[in-house]
Amino acid sequence: LSATVLFFLSLPFREINLTQVEGKLLLNKTALIPFFRAVGFPILLLLFIRALDAFGSGTHHVGLPILGSTIDPYDPAKIMGLIWGAWGVGMFLGSFAIRPFLFFQIDRRPAVIFLAFTALMSAGFIGIFWASGWFWILLCACVAGLGDGMSEIAFRQTLQKVDDSLRGGLF
Numbered sequence: 001l002s003a004t005v006l007f008f009l010s011l012p013f014r015e016i017n018l019t020q021v022e023g024k025l026l027l028n029k030t031a032l033i034p035f036f037r038a039v040g041f042p043i044l045l046l047l048f049i050r051a052l053d054a055f056g057s058g059t060h061h062v063g064l065p066i067l068g069s070t071i072d073p074y075d076p077a078k079i080m081g082l083i084w085g086a087w088g089v090g091m092f093l094g095s096f097a098i099r100p101f102l103f104f105q106i107d108r109r110p111a112v113i114f115l116a117f118t119a120l121m122s123a124g125f126i127g128i129f130w131a132s133g134w135f136w137i138l139l140c141a142c143v144a145g146l147g148d149g150m151s152e153i154a155f156r157q158t159l160q161k162v163d164d165s166l167r168g169g170l171f
Contacts, residue, residue: 042111043158043159043162045111046111046114046155046158049114049115049118050155053118053121053122053151057125060125063129064079064080064083064084064128065080067079067080067083067128067129068080068083082134082138083128083137083138083141084141086137086138086139086141086142086145087141087142087144087145087148088145089142089145090124090141090142090143090144090145090146090147090148090149091145091146091148091149092145092149093142093145093146093149094117094145094146094147094148094149094150094153095149095150095153098146098150099149099150099153102150106153106154106157107157110154110155110157110158110161111154111158113150113151113154114151114154114155114158117146117147117148117150117151117154118147118151119147120143120144120146120147120150120151121143121144121145121146121147121148121151122144122147123143123144123147124140124141124142124143124144124145124146124147125140125144126140127139127140127143127144128140128141128144
């Protein structure tokens with residue numbers, strides 16, 4: 001709901017009229033086709049995958065409490081806290097340890113990096129539910145967090161390269 005509202009708001013960014021780019025009406029509520037053409041297929045693909053990821057990520061709000069209740073019915077929050085902690089370690093590793101090694105690849109092929117790390121995040125998340133034993137559950141959570149952190153970096157870096165007049169609407 002929030003994303004939909006923000007998409008249809010006409011917000012000023014850097015005092016540029018976002019509704020006009022090269023004389024074309026872009027953010028008109030009834031004519032978004034020129035906007036999609038201006039953005040291009042690769043960006044639209046990233047946005048589509050990002051939307052699927054956001055929808056799928058919502059499952060952790062249901063799945064992790066159920067998993068926590070299954071593992072420890074008396075303290076499911078502790079289980080969720082451990083998983084989120086491992087996820088956070090993975091995000092930290094991705095942002096500060098892996099990113100410097102992939103800096104030039106992210107700059108040259110951010111969409112490929114985004115797709116690869118989104119897949120890694122999804123695999124890690126699935127692994128949390130399939131794994132047996134704390135070591136494997138927390139390792140999968142760390143892998144999911146690493147994928148999450150790196151995909152976020154690549155996604156934002158991709159959008160930063162889009163023309164300034166389109167960037168605000170994409171974000």
